[in-house]
Amino acid sequence: MDLPRSFTIRESSHRILNPFTDEKLATLGRALHLAPGTRMLDLACGKGEMLCTWAAAHRVTGTGVDISSDFIGAASARAAALGVADQVTFLHDDAASHAATDPVDVASCIGATWIGGGVAGTVELLRRSLRPGGTMLVGEPYWRREPPDQAAVEGSMATSKDEFRSLPALIEQFGELGVDVVEMVLADQDSWDRYVAAQWLNIRRWLDRNPDDELAEQMRAELTTAPVRYARYQRDYLGWGVFVLMDR
Template sequence: MDIPRQFLIREGDLRILNPFSPAKLAALGRALKLTPGTTLVDLCSGKGEMLCTWARDHGITGIGVDLAADWVAVARQRAAELGVDVEFRHGDAARFTAPDRADVAACIGATWIGDGVEGTITILERSLRPGGMLLIGEPYWRLDPPGQETVTGCHMTSKDDLRDLPGLLAHFGELGYDVVEMMLSNADDWDRYEAAHWLNVRRWLDANPDDPMHAEMRAELDTAPVRHVRYQRDYLGWGVFALIRR
């Protein structure tokens, strides 16, 4: 049970696997007013940077779950490096329920586990205490895509795959939640994230000329930079949204 190799290659040595800077991750932790002893369940926790650094900075504890065995190993190493009281498990986040309900339940940038926001919230609620907070990382349309070429260039199949920002916040309300905080990515956050992929892919290509995936990754690098600046950079937004049930 693991994720496709393409993701491992692209992410390479990145610690944050979303278009989110370390400064914004830290700012979000402060904005949420986390206190020592707060418990957090992080589904699709990646390399565990959010859980580990918030445990270091705010004294929280928690559990992270991810499908990528390599990333879980990195997350455990990061926790040991920082000396924090957090746990990481290798498994299917969509099937996970925490042994004890947490103060905060998060799914940052992976709402595919519930086939969208609504289904992911249902999964998260299984591990959330009454009155607790949800964190959802989700893309949205910054600008209305003018046609299918732009939609496809943003890795979507249909314009209806995403809402605009007002529509996304309204959708949270329709699901019975107040939006109590948000932290949005900007163009530089996207550049730093996407461009890091290009360098990781190029270094992998140079080091693995005979790998069966070489041609696929070569073709990706041929088109990814232009695709990003032509479509994603202007049209695709991303943010983390904090929600509390009404």
């Protein structure tokens, strides 16, 4: 049970595994008005940056769950480095089947709604762990502009145009699921650049160190094509944001 190695190569230098900067992640934490002792569950937590930095800044407590053993190791090390290892715990487990033993105040899935088979299924996963009146955080892509053809769709890392919705349609979908959207923080093109472009340097440095690795050909092909594809399609067409939700 683990992620393919290509994920850890791409994001080897990243602490935040989505198109948020440190500043945007901090903005989201402030927007939630988190009280000390707020209990959180973060499904598909990656390297745990949200839990760790919010534990330090807002004194929250919580658990992060991720299928990547490398990411969970990095999350535990980050918690120790920030002095919050007594406030947060990280588990190597399948987030799709994990529920909190005791209901939490905030349940999140930031940029990994595939664990629930999409937005609707992920909202249901989060509800399983949430106390009445609690808050859900869902990170999800949306179309900034409607892609004109299949090349733009695939260049934006989607398989079909229907895989994502426009921002208004995504917010409408949340309403159809019986939740209010009470806050949102959106990535911008600069924060997308910082997330995606940093992957290219990670890949290049890995290739220089591992020219004979079995993944070298695959990663070389990705580095050759990814920058142009991102600049031509993904940067203009694909948005991303974290949406703060409460059951009606």
